[in-house]
Amino acid sequence: MNKEKRLEILTRLRDDNPHPTTELNFSTPFELLIAVLLSAQATDVGVNKATEKLYAVANTPQAILDLGIEKLKDYIKTIGLFNTKAENTMKTCQMLVDLHSGEVPENREALEALPGVGRKTANVVLNTAFGWLKDNEGRYFLAVDTHIQRLANRTGYAKGKTVEQTEQAIIKNTPRKTEFMYDLHHWFILHGRYICTAKKPKCGACIIEDLCEFKDKAA
Template sequence: MNKETRLEMLTRLRDENPEPTTELNFSSPFELLIAVLLSAQATDVGVNKATDKLYPVANTPQAILDLGLEGLKSYIKTIGLFNTKAENTIKTCQMLVDLHGGEVPENRAALEALPGVGRKTANVVLNTAFGWLKDNEGKYFLAVDTHIYRLANRTKYAPGKTVDQVEANIIKLTPRKTEFMFNLHHWFILHGRYVCTAKKPKCGSCIIEDLCDFKDKVSD
């Protein structure tokens, strides 16, 4: 795939959805952080069902600590791996209270030091909650989930054998236009979730089918 094709692909995705965003419900950086932490191996719909009940009761680190571990579990028990996620959430809330005054730090290293928070979660928070395009060292970054990894490899937009390779290749190959660098994450997730699905991609109704290098295209 050449740079002209990549540019056309992003242009079409932009024209279809000029202002994409996460489908996780949140109204603060903390709510987003917890939602992303809970979303590992779970759907956004499932996470939203849980947090829509949790956040009206507890949407700050101290409020969740006041619920206690078992109290928190009662709200998120419908989410996969809820026991581990509840423990990490409690530990994360304690660190936010003890080290950051109850606020989510706008800093990669501090975010990645929180239990259950890795590079992908930190990237999502920095990008979506704080509007970052570049990290503390001035380098572009991108949160790569399973949808983005699949789409980058399947279309041949930026293939890579690991998540880190895909992130690096997307950054290297994406046109340096703010709207593309900022929104590609959401475009690819949404396209992978609803069109370029894992088991049976909807190639016949895909707006970038003619640009995609996937060899095993299928009709709807």
């Protein structure tokens, strides 16, 4: 795929959705951090239902620690892998209290050191909660999940066998326009979630179908 096609893809996605954002509900960086941590192998809708009740009683690291792991599990038991996620949440809250004065750090390495927090989660928090585009070393905070990896590879926008390879390929191939680098994550994840779905992409309803290089397009 050439740069003109990539630019047109981003332009159309921007024009269709000028102000994209996550579908996870949050009001603080900590709430987003925990929501993303809980969202692995779960839907945003399911996470929102659980966190709506949880955050009403505990929405800070110390408050969740005071709640205790068994009560935390009661709030998130409808989410897949809730036992492991509850343990990671408690450990993460303890580290935030002990190492960061109860605040979410604005640093990818510090975020990735938290239990249950990987590169994708760290990038989401830095990009969406704090509004960071890149760090002082010029490293972009672009979160890539399975939807984005599928969309990038399927359309031909960027190729990568792993999530991190796809992340780097997207960064390399994306025009250096702030709005594109900042919002691409949300455009791609929403397009992959609702249009370019895994089993049966809705090619007939796709605004970038004529630009997409996928060979097995669906009607």
